Amino acid sequence: MVVVMAPGATDEEIGRVVERVEGVGGEAFVSKGVVRTIIGLVGDIESFHHLNLRSLPGVADVHRISDPYKLVSRQHHPERSTVWVGPAEKQVPIGPETFTFIAGPCAVETPQQTLEAAEMAKAAGATLLRGGAFKPRTSPYAFQGLGVRGLEILADVREVTGLPVVTEVVDARDVAVVAEHADMLQIGTRNAANFGLLQAVGESGKPVLLKRGMTATIEEWLMAAEYIAQRGNLDVVMCERGIRTFEPATRNTLDISAVPVIQATSHLPVIVDPSHAAGRKDLVVPLSRAAIAVGADGIIVDVHPEPETALCDGPQALLGNDLRALATAVRQLPAAVGRLDASARTRTGRASST
Template structure:
């Protein structure tokens, strides 16, 4: 649809498609609205949809992921995170650093991690209030108390908050605190959760499952887009291979591949890709060189005492090394550190 298409014009397209037994999924991004059609393509062509008011272009997409396909876009999308008066862009031309503790443990720990993250150049704070763990005996997070801590730290530091939502029933609660909702690798194919986060209107970060193909990853994003939300950021966090010396294997090739197949921004989580502190910065450098639109890394003021993933959290000299890489490398590849965008 054209940028100035009215709701009535969008509804008219939907009604026309449904009149011949098709389905229409309306998805809105920051600068565009797309109506994805599912059904008999030949019947759709007979409708002459391109003649309807508000329609800019009609494109046939053969990929199974219609709404997130690169075929629909002349250029890759930028996702804006945060309220209109203070938005952070994630996408081509910029480079966004997201950093913070894997788990929110206390107000003091989270604030300390946030200050370290901001000093390293981060504009967004990551922190888990709900932690899906392999062991049922491991720390599972503080729940809503953790969300409240994240909101307080956002107020104190100005960093926007991205945090994971684990269950479909918690989507509304987490969305009331977070600027961006994260769907973790374990939940990449939790379809009820994907549909739930897609309905909130909040930007969504979708991590790739450790045993998922790139196509399965993009189809998971399609579930979010079908609920009306095109503001999706893909996160490559490593896949499971035969190699046991790291927790996962970072799939560097997935970065440019996903960017070629989809218009969505792609960031990388090197912390969870390797699970080893000494490998985080080298993998971060590789991700930047491969074209990643940003990084998400674990930061902790006292990694040796962290309740979750302390072995991969950065502090001290390691964090300063990461900050230098984020400051120096993206401009070499035509990207500048993400800055706040104020909308009038």
Template sequence: MIIVMKAGAVKKDRDEVLKRIKELGYKPHVIHGTTRDVIGAVGDERGKLVLQTIESMHGVESVVPILQPYKLASKEVKKESSVIAVSDTVAIGGRQIVVMAGPCSVESERQIIESAIAVKAAGAHILRGGAFKPRTSPYSFQGLEEDGLKLLAKARTETGLPVVTEVVNPETADLVAEYADILQIGARNAQNFALLKKVGQLRKPILLKRGMSMTIQEFLMSAEYIMSEGNQAVILCERGIRTFETATRNTLDLSAIPVLKERTHLPVIADPSHGTGNYHYVAPMACAAVAAGADGLIIEVHPDPERASSDGPQSLKPKKFAVLMDQLRRIAPAMEREL
């Protein structure tokens, strides 16, 4: 159920409603709107009709059932798009198209600093880089772990770029949160419910990638796991799904962008690097994602992709990334956005 407060409701009214929701055995989540607050009451579906009694409380306009299985992520709860602040200067979901760029893995101080300087010079807003790497093969490079996190923090100090990096298990989530501005949940962990619950308890924005075989509803239910723990700052990322096609690493599902924008208030970005697996296709798919309505992009950029420890074939060199950023600057105004 969602409890819609009246436009003139005061804090005392809202606090009384929150108290009553808890008394009835439900967990309240306050969503601040532009003109009024909405409170999501989440819990056992079987007894939700008792929440209708809240409609008579002072300051309450209406009590409405949420039809979608994903409650807090649904546009039924919040009509306007959410804008998630990452730093004092960067927010995702507004007019600006936010670009995250950097190497797949942090390999050395020189590599990550050089990458950070290059992507910032081209106009990127956030530095990406993996310190913990969940790999299909146990023999592949697994990342520098905490040493990699320290190098990302140093790159942030050098450039001022906020950092997004992946968290791979609940045990290291707090450690990653000490260094990162955004915590990334990768495709392989998109239904790791223990991890989703853990990051939901942290107060950092979460970049949630779509699982490689996930339906859109399953994707939104994973976002719901995070939000139900109290963290409403979730950014969705379409990164390609597994199909029968072998010409690309994955099939980048650009149709998911407008579908998600219709169903949820959460920001949606695209990952054309993992979506295609080939640097030749990254730029055209990045442009297409912006045209489809994406709020941002996450792109792999490496100063020497031929020697990259992971995902070299899909990484752009800094010069090609700079050309792409120029293309995006021309496309953004056509979508009533800016870069």
């Protein structure tokens, strides 16, 4: 940390900062400038936080220098991680060597619709099935999901298709039942700062798909992952899904740069959700291509057999020509940037050739 003194801070005020820092076992290096004095702190950051230095007289500002997250940081874990999803015999990797395609309906509506969407997804190359049973909706009057019945449908469809299931959990009280049915727990954008829920999934023993809060900085998003990791669960996959900006042409602004920024900072895998970022069907294919090219470890996309009748987010669900174009991109483009298909790698670590 660096403490910046106000212009005109007195020697006494400077001394008080130094004294406090040394009082908790730290070292303070004073640099006196013509106008301002800067004090560099060396030692245990946690203990400095409790000093509340910003409140001391003569202190203008306190800059944090090092990253506030630890377990998810790449600093002490330079190799990028792979998260494995699904039952032991057929686990699907999400990580640096492969490209993983996750698809399915926004919401589980009926067994028939879910199965059809899953088969569309599988035919297009998806190796994981997404689908919402618990839906967080802005309006209390909107469809809130089928709940446990939806989880059962997903589990049934997994039986038929063989695709492991990713589904959202919105309440800490539901974590147990969701973990019982699903292979991966999704934390949605609206719960990115729901710390009780983050801790609950951290204790669930299941891999977690952590969507970025729509107004979370990358640092805050990594702190959310740290909450999960701190409860012993390092199987966290970050998912960029657009941030809130002033631009109205898209529902959110896909922050494509977040992918390489996360990869430079954290060892966790990072994927992209182009459907919820754009909220427009016609942008899903180009944004998926961009996600592959920028180096994302996967994408998650809405598909629906009949978008016209979808109970949730129909306007962004793919089918027909668009889905075929996406399937082609997912089949061809990852190789152009040096990645295997997710189905080409097994837990033993030996990747079969594509």
